Amino acid sequence: MKRQGWLGRWSAGLLLAGVVALGAAGAAEGRNIGMVVGHGQGEVYVFDADTDTLLAALPIGGGLYDCVVTQGGQGYVSDFTNKKIWIINLSNPGKPRLAGSIPLPIAVEDISLSADGRMLLATDAGNGSPLLVIDLTTRTVKASVPAAGGYQSVEVCLDNTVLATSYYPEGTFEEYVLAGDGSLSLQGGVQPMISAINSACEPEAGAAIGVMSSFYGGGGAIHLTGLPGINLEPSGYQDLLGEGRSAVFSPRLDAVFTRNSCHIQRFPYDPDLLTLQPADPAADWAVVGTDPDFGVDKIAVHPLGTKLYVPENGTGLTVFDADPVAYRGNISLPITYRGELTGVCLPALARVAVDIDADVIDPASVDAVGVIIFGSPPRPVADIVKGSIAFVANAQAVGKPRTGDFDQDGQEDLLLLFRAIDLGTEPGDVTACLSGKFRDGAVFLACDVIDVAP
Numbered sequence: 001m002k003r004q005g006w007l008g009r010w011s012a013g014l015l016l017a018g019v020v021a022l023g024a025a026g027a028a029e030g031r032n033i034g035m036v037v038g039h040g041q042g043e044v045y046v047f048d049a050d051t052d053t054l055l056a057a058l059p060i061g062g063g064l065y066d067c068v069v070t071q072g073g074q075g076y077v078s079d080f081t082n083k084k085i086w087i088i089n090l091s092n093p094g095k096p097r098l099a100g101s102i103p104l105p106i107a108v109e110d111i112s113l114s115a116d117g118r119m120l121l122a123t124d125a126g127n128g129s130p131l132l133v134i135d136l137t138t139r140t141v142k143a144s145v146p147a148a149g150g151y152q153s154v155e156v157c158l159d160n161t162v163l164a165t166s167y168y169p170e171g172t173f174e175e176y177v178l179a180g181d182g183s184l185s186l187q188g189g190v191q192p193m194i195s196a197i198n199s200a201c202e203p204e205a206g207a208a209i210g211v212m213s214s215f216y217g218g219g220g221a222i223h224l225t226g227l228p229g230i231n232l233e234p235s236g237y238q239d240l241l242g243e244g245r246s247a248v249f250s251p252r253l254d255a256v257f258t259r260n261s262c263h264i265q266r267f268p269y270d271p272d273l274l275t276l277q278p279a280d281p282a283a284d285w286a287v288v289g290t291d292p293d294f295g296v297d298k299i300a301v302h303p304l305g306t307k308l309y310v311p312e313n314g315t316g317l318t319v320f321d322a323d324p325v326a327y328r329g330n331i332s333l334p335i336t337y338r339g340e341l342t343g344v345c346l347p348a349l350a351r352v353a354v355d356i357d358a359d360v361i362d363p364a365s366v367d368a369v370g371v372i373i374f375g376s377p378p379r380p381v382a383d384i385v386k387g388s389i390a391f392v393a394n395a396q397a398v399g400k401p402r403t404g405d406f407d408q409d410g411q412e413d414l415l416l417l418f419r420a421i422d423l424g425t426e427p428g429d430v431t432a433c434l435s436g437k438f439r440d441g442a443v444f445l446a447c448d449v450i451d452v453a454p
């Protein structure tokens with residue numbers, strides 16, 4: 001994450017004199033297309049998370065629960081009743097179409113997609129339920145891992161770490177590693193966690209949280225793990241208002257959002273210290289109650305971390321600003337029969353490693369801050385559309401980007417300069433993020449830990 005010190009040598013001699021603004025048009029924008037599952041009606045609803053509008057309803061039938069969607073417009077939905085995964089082509093999101101289905105040996109609810117889009121993880125919520133690894137290329141089940149009490153939820157992280165929770169008899173939170181052949185191996189021991197109902201990966205896979213439903217007659221909780229193993233962080237435990245349901249990290253690495261039985265909450269997260277702060281009471285919002293639907297993910301965050309999407313039974317898809325959390329509007333859904341909504345999904349952006357080279361950012365300063373975007377083999381910086389790079393607050397670089405292997409790993413990197421005053425940082429911010437586009441249109445997000453002068 002934070003690579004401290006060494007960039008100072010490079011940026012010390014760089015001057016802003018005579019610079020030319022790059023003139024790019026704001027933060028990179030792909031089309032951020034999501035889905036929400038109309039369980040009661042047997043439909044999925046396709047929405048545009050940039051305009052917050054409904055694009056289409058796709059009737060499927062069965063007992064639909066959870067969904068996942070890629071930046072490239074591929075969607076998957078779990079069908080408990082028919083023991084299937086439905087494949088949905090969203091390349092024309094206004095006219096989504098079914099593109100086949102994958103039969104499964106068990107009924108499943110929670111699903112999660114590997115970062116390369118090749119494997120889908122799935123599980124049910126009951127006695128003896130295994131973890132399934134589904135190869136999406138061959139449309140076959142590659143692995144089935146049994147649990148003593150049965151798994152409740154499954155989540156695969158960017159680095160192919162797999163999180164699994166089981167609820168009975170005592171509850172566990174377990175970490176597996178997904179291999180290229182689809183096999184799963186247990187990493188470390190088995191961590192006890194009472195009433196573990198769900199989990200979420202940190203977007204850069206440096207941590208994860210387990211979501212506990214309710215125990216000892218009280219409400220639920222979330223507990224952060226620094227992995228591997230699963231090693232629970234004492235400073236990463238927070239009680240929830242009501243029972244736990246599902247959670248998601250902000251793509252900006254600065255918060256965890258939870259969807260509880262009747263509330264949504266925002267917990268400030270520090271990726272450097274691995275801590276969770278108590279939720280801001282002003283950011284607790286009451287929402288329509290929702291059933292556990294074990295492991296199904298009932299809150300989604302916009303790929304740039306700006307907004308939250310919460311399915312509310314009988315009401316539609318409610319949109320909140322993410323920071324501070326505030327009601328923004330509702331996407332009305334054409335529900336005519338039983339308004340129960342379950343999963344909601346949006347794509348995750350590609351992640352790129354970045355170093356923002358400032359020990360402390362002074363938000364009022366016009367001094368330059370150096371930013372290095374690190375190349376990696378599948379995504380060299382030569383593939384980045386240089387003019388597309390901007391801070392999420394829309395700051396544009398000044399001067400010409402420079403290339404060089406700044407971390408001496410053999411891969412070319414990109415150095416840009418931004419004016420501190422343009423970065424949109426505020427005291428208390430723990431991260432700053434910029435986004436950009438690759439030549440093939442894929443949007444990336446690059447975040448680093450920062451300190452901001454008070």
Ligand SMILES: [Ca+2]
Binds near residue numbers: 066067110111154295
């Ligand atoms: Ca899921």
Ligand SMILES: [Ca+2]
Binds near residue numbers: 111153154199246295
């Ligand atoms: Ca889940």
Ligand SMILES: [Ca+2]
Binds near residue numbers: 374405408409
């Ligand atoms: Ca390099």
